[in-house]
Amino acid sequence: MPTRTLNGTKVWQRRDRATQFRIWLGWLIGTAVFLYCWRIISENTEWEFVQDAHIQALDMASRMVPPRWSYTPTILRPLWDTINIATLGTVCAVAIATPVAFLAARNTTPSLLVARPLALMIVVSSRSINSLIWALMLVLIMGPGVVAGIVAITLRSIGFVGKLLYEAIEEIDERQVEAIIATGASRPQVLLYGIVPQILPAFAGISVYRWDINIRESTVLGLVGAGGIGLELQASVNILAWNQVTLIFIAILGSVVLSEWVSAKIRHAII
Amino acid sequence: MTGEARISRRWKKAPFIQNPRLRWAIYIGAAVYLVLAIASVEVNWTRIVDGIPRGIKFVGAFFTPDFVSRWDDIYEGFVESLSITGASTVLGLLISIPIGLGAARNISPLPVYLVCRSIIAVSRAFQEIIIAILFVAMFGFGPFAGVMTLSFTTIGFISKLLAEDIEDVDKEQVEAIRATGSSWLQLMNYAIQPQVAPRLVGLAMYRLDINFRESAIIGIVGAGGIGATLTTAFDRYEFESAAAILLIIIVIVMGAEYASGYVRNKLT
Numbered sequence: 001m002p003t004r005t006l007n008g009t010k011v012w013q014r015r016d017r018a019t020q021f022r023i024w025l026g027w028l029i030g031t032a033v034f035l036y037c038w039r040i041i042s043e044n045t046e047w048e049f050v051q052d053a054h055i056q057a058l059d060m061a062s063r064m065v066p067p068r069w070s071y072t073p074t075i076l077r078p079l080w081d082t083i084n085i086a087t088l089g090t091v092c093a094v095a096i097a098t099p100v101a102f103l104a105a106r107n108t109t110p111s112l113l114v115a116r117p118l119a120l121m122i123v124v125s126s127r128s129i130n131s132l133i134w135a136l137m138l139v140l141i142m143g144p145g146v147v148a149g150i151v152a153i154t155l156r157s158i159g160f161v162g163k164l165l166y167e168a169i170e171e172i173d174e175r176q177v178e179a180i181i182a183t184g185a186s187r188p189q190v191l192l193y194g195i196v197p198q199i200l201p202a203f204a205g206i207s208v209y210r211w212d213i214n215i216r217e218s219t220v221l222g223l224v225g226a227g228g229i230g231l232e233l234q235a236s237v238n239i240l241a242w243n244q245v246t247l248i249f250i251a252i253l254g255s256v257v258l259s260e261w262v263s264a265k266i267r268h269a270i271i
Numbered sequence: 272m273t274g275e276a277r278i279s280r281r282w283k284k285a286p287f288i289q290n291p292r293l294r295w296a297i298y299i300g301a302a303v304y305l306v307l308a309i310a311s312v313e314v315n316w317t318r319i320v321d322g323i324p325r326g327i328k329f330v331g332a333f334f335t336p337d338f339v340s341r342w343d344d345i346y347e348g349f350v351e352s353l354s355i356t357g358a359s360t361v362l363g364l365l366i367s368i369p370i371g372l373g374a375a376r377n378i379s380p381l382p383v384y385l386v387c388r389s390i391i392a393v394s395r396a397f398q399e400i401i402i403a404i405l406f407v408a409m410f411g412f413g414p415f416a417g418v419m420t421l422s423f424t425t426i427g428f429i430s431k432l433l434a435e436d437i438e439d440v441d442k443e444q445v446e447a448i449r450a451t452g453s454s455w456l457q458l459m460n461y462a463i464q465p466q467v468a469p470r471l472v473g474l475a476m477y478r479l480d481i482n483f484r485e486s487a488i489i490g491i492v493g494a495g496g497i498g499a500t501l502t503t504a505f506d507r508y509e510f511e512s513a514a515a516i517l518l519i520i521i522v523i524v525m526g527a528e529y530a531s532g533y534v535r536n537k538l539t
Contacts, residue, residue, distance in 0.1 A: 037357035049411025141326040143318040
């Protein structure tokens with residue numbers, strides 16, 4: 001117990017001197033790093049624009065209400081496109097990610113030296129690039145439109161679905177697989193009757209979870225030209241039509257809340 | 272049932288969805304939706320075919336990335352992105368701790384709880400990039416809007432998880448400190464803080480990782496950082512520079528993920 005002597009009597013202390021010193025050092029370094037970051041930001045900021053931010057905010061708020069309800073028919077089609085981007089993207093991603101996951105899982109991979117590292121590389125590179133950056137690249141390659149959005153969502157989701165799925169495959173009960181092997185089943189039969197039934201709930205849960213995230217992400221893909229409601233958002237922001245922006249926000253919020261509800265319901269039913 | 276009949280009935284795998292009506296409704300619904308959805312996607316095949324050589328060129332650029340010719344822009348972009356990450360994580364953390372305390376039902380009164388929970392809900396409702404659009408309109412172009420954006424979204428993330436953590440603390444320790452006649456501040460410092468601090472550090476590390484990923488894209492709408500440099504490189508069709516930027520992003524993201532995973536493993 002760390003103590004300190006005060007006027008000849010021992011007094012309890014929470015930490016000993018070395019720990020206390022380390023903690024102070026940590027705070028010192030943290031503060032220094034923060035101040036350094038802040039200085040860089042401060043140098044690159046036009047403070048005159050920041051000073052009248054409250055005026056801008058009030059002005060923007062006054063332009064945002066009331067929402068321009070007559071704009072609703074225009075955003076219905078982009079909203080449908082957004083949902084399609086998310087759903088079709090998730091379907092394609094799941095279709096590609098499933099074999100990748102089987103190649104990446106330690107207990108199902110055909111070769112630990114070639115197939116597994118290759119599959120893990122696909123997973124990692126897909127996960128570390130944001131879907132907006134994927135979309136930026138794909139718009140440049142394939143031209144603007146819904147297809148670029150679908151492919152962007154697909155490429156981004158492969159890593160996510162693949163990673164969670166291969167972790168699920170690695171956690172299966174090996175005894176069930178052994179039991180199927182003992183009946184003299186062939187390799188595809190072992191897969192179908194020993195492994196697939198065990199990972200099916202996880203598979204459905206992961207797919208629905210990713211679909212929910214994809215709805216969220218596909219609402220903004222249009223900002224870089226990859227279709228959906230983001231296109232309308234970009235257009236409305238560019239012409240400073242803030243009352244249209246409000247309506248788009250309401251639509252985005254509605255679809256996000258709805259997809260979250262659907263996904264929670266389905267996952268609840270599975271588990 | 273006679274033995275013969277039992278043998279002649281083939282065993283069938285149990286379907287994943289038990290209720291046959293629900294099962295067929297889902298199958299048919301999914302099929303109809305897919306047909307409608309695929310039919311409504313307009314594919315410009317000539318444009319895509321035109322894009323194939325460009326795509327190949329772009330993939331090739333990843334093997335010959337050009338770090339040199341735009342190095343000054345790239346360096347500045349990354350310094351700005353990392354500064355945004357650091358500053359916004361610290362600011363967001365400072366604001367989210369009181370809000371997290373307020374949003375924990377076991378230590379705060381109902382009015383405070385409701386206010387803090389609604390702040391969290393607002394912050395979590397929209398994606399970073401949408402908040403960035405609003406903040407760029409308010410604060411002007413530049414990294415300050417980026418810092419504000421990421422601080423704001425950090426609040427929703429950390430406060431929510433911190434509040435859930437505080438709600439799960441061991442009540443006996445709280446009671447023990449309270450029995451010594453401690454003030455509210457002492458109660459927080461000696462009963463709550465030691466129980467949630469390791470997880471809070473873990474959350475902060477995790478959020479630092481997320482904030483870097485996001486700081487790389489909010490530049491697309493003008494909120495500073497490497498995103499602006501990346502968009503410029505794409506707009507000028509400088510695939511080699513773009514590939515260099517992406518490679519650096521991947522390296523930093525993987526490094527950050529590894530570091531934050533390491534710290535979180537150490538703590539728990």
